[in-house]
Amino acid sequence: MAARIHVLVFPCGSEIGLEIHAALRQAKDIVLHGASSVDDHGEFVYRRYRRIAADTRSGDLVAELNALIDEWGIDLVVPAHDDVIPLLAAQRGRLRAAAAVPDAGLAMLCRDKRATYARLRPLGIVPADAGPVGGNYPLFAKPAIGQGSRGAERVDDAHRHRQLLEAGEPYVFSEYLPGEEYTVDCLSAADGRLLHAAPRCRTRTRNGISVRTEPADVPDLVAMAAAIAGELRLRGAWFFQARRDVHGVPRLLEVAPRIAGSMALSRMRGVNFALLHVYAYLGRPFSVLPLDHAVQLDRALGNRYRTGLHYRRVYLDLDDTLILDGKVNPIIAALLYQWSAADIEVVLLTRHRACPRQTLEQHRLCPALFARIVHLRDGSAKSAAIAGDLPAIFIDDAFSERREVREATGIPVFDLDAVEQLLDTRS
Structure with missing residues (x-):
C-alpha cells in the first residue's frame, strides 16, 4: 500500500476548511491535520489540530507552519482562506512542504479583481x-x-x-448586473487542462456564502470556464462567480484558485473536488466521473460538542431508546460502533417484554456489541444493576428511570435529545 498523504489545512475552521474536512475525512490515502490562528470550529472537527499564533497579518506564519510540517510529516498544505493563498505562493521557497497554490503572480492576480479584469477583458467576459x-x-x-x-x-x-x-x-x-448569479466549480489537471465545470445557482446566500444551491444546466457558463482555464491555466480545484447582465449575458465577478465551501454539491454528484485538488498539486493521476442526478444543497448552522465527561461503561435502554418507533435509532447505532472501537463497555439494561436478544437480531443488531444484556423482569430498580467499578453513564428515554438512577448512583444520565454530544466525528 502506498504511503498515505499528510495534508495540513489552514485555517481549518473556515467554511472552506470544514468542506475540505468533510471531503477528505474518509479518504483512505489521506491523513488530515488542521491548524488555525484563532479559536474556531476546526478544533471540534479535526482530530489532529493545533492552534498557532501567527496569521497572515502578524507573526511569521510560514515558520509556524514549517514547525507543524516537520512535526507531522506534512506532504501538502492546503489554504482555506483567500488571504493565505498569495502569502504561501510568495513564500513557497521557504515552506518545507508543497502548497496547493498557483504561482505568486497568478495568486495575486486572482486576489485583486482589478488585475483579474484586466487580464481577462480580452475574452469578452468582464463587466x-x-x-x-x-x-x-x-x-x-x-x-x-x-x-x-x-x-x-x-x-x-x-x-x-x-x-x-x-x-x-x-x-x-x-x-450593474441584475440577472441570476452563479458559481461555476472547476477542476483542472496538473497541466491546467480543464477537466470538469459544474455551474450551480446561488439560490440563497448569507454573508457571501451560498447556503442554498443546486446544479444549473447553462452551456454559456461552461464555455466561460473553458475560456478562463485556457487563459489562466489554474491547477486543481478553482471556481468563478458570474452574473447575467440586462441582456442575459453572463459576466465575470471573480475567480478564486481554491476549494469553495459549497463544492459539497458536486461531491454528492461524484466529484470530490478537495481530493482531486490534492492529487493535482502532488502530480498524481486522476479522472472525473460526474453523476447527473438532481440534488439541492441547503446549509445551516450545526452543533458539535466538547464535554468534560469521562466514562468507560454505558448503560443503555432498549425500548424507545435503541429501538425507536420500531426502528433502530441511527445515532445510538453510530455510538455503539464508536464505543466498540474505543473499548468502552456497553451494557443493555432493559425491561423489554420479549427476549432482548431476539429483538436485537430482528433489527439486525449484533448482540456481541454488548458486554452484557441485563433483562429486568421483576420490577427491580435499574440502579441495582449498575456497578461502581468503572466510570459510567446511563441513557434512557424515561425520566423516571433517569431520576432513579441519578439519585441512587450519581452517574450522568441522558435522554435521547442529549446523546449527540457523545458523538465524536473528528477525523
Whole structure:
C-alpha cells in the first residue's frame, strides 16, 4: 500500500476548511491535520489540530507552519482562506512542504479583481466599467481585494459613488448586473487542462456564502470556464462567480484558485473536488466521473460538542431508546460502533417484554456489541444493576428511570435529545 498523504489545512475552521474536512475525512490515502490562528470550529472537527499564533497579518506564519510540517510529516498544505493563498505562493521557497497554490503572480492576480479584469477583458467576459462619477446609475461596487459579498453594494447616485471613491479602499466599479448569479466549480489537471465545470445557482446566500444551491444546466457558463482555464491555466480545484447582465449575458465577478465551501454539491454528484485538488498539486493521476442526478444543497448552522465527561461503561435502554418507533435509532447505532472501537463497555439494561436478544437480531443488531444484556423482569430498580467499578453513564428515554438512577448512583444520565454530544466525528 502506498504511503498515505499528510495534508495540513489552514485555517481549518473556515467554511472552506470544514468542506475540505468533510471531503477528505474518509479518504483512505489521506491523513488530515488542521491548524488555525484563532479559536474556531476546526478544533471540534479535526482530530489532529493545533492552534498557532501567527496569521497572515502578524507573526511569521510560514515558520509556524514549517514547525507543524516537520512535526507531522506534512506532504501538502492546503489554504482555506483567500488571504493565505498569495502569502504561501510568495513564500513557497521557504515552506518545507508543497502548497496547493498557483504561482505568486497568478495568486495575486486572482486576489485583486482589478488585475483579474484586466487580464481577462480580452475574452469578452468582464463587466463594463462604470465610468466617471455622475454617469449612468445604478452601478455595482465591490472591494478590489475581498471575498464573498463583503463590502459589495449597488450604487444608485453620484453621492454614494463619490463616498466610496474617497473611502481609502480600492473598489471596482462596474455595470450593474441584475440577472441570476452563479458559481461555476472547476477542476483542472496538473497541466491546467480543464477537466470538469459544474455551474450551480446561488439560490440563497448569507454573508457571501451560498447556503442554498443546486446544479444549473447553462452551456454559456461552461464555455466561460473553458475560456478562463485556457487563459489562466489554474491547477486543481478553482471556481468563478458570474452574473447575467440586462441582456442575459453572463459576466465575470471573480475567480478564486481554491476549494469553495459549497463544492459539497458536486461531491454528492461524484466529484470530490478537495481530493482531486490534492492529487493535482502532488502530480498524481486522476479522472472525473460526474453523476447527473438532481440534488439541492441547503446549509445551516450545526452543533458539535466538547464535554468534560469521562466514562468507560454505558448503560443503555432498549425500548424507545435503541429501538425507536420500531426502528433502530441511527445515532445510538453510530455510538455503539464508536464505543466498540474505543473499548468502552456497553451494557443493555432493559425491561423489554420479549427476549432482548431476539429483538436485537430482528433489527439486525449484533448482540456481541454488548458486554452484557441485563433483562429486568421483576420490577427491580435499574440502579441495582449498575456497578461502581468503572466510570459510567446511563441513557434512557424515561425520566423516571433517569431520576432513579441519578439519585441512587450519581452517574450522568441522558435522554435521547442529549446523546449527540457523545458523538465524536473528528477525523
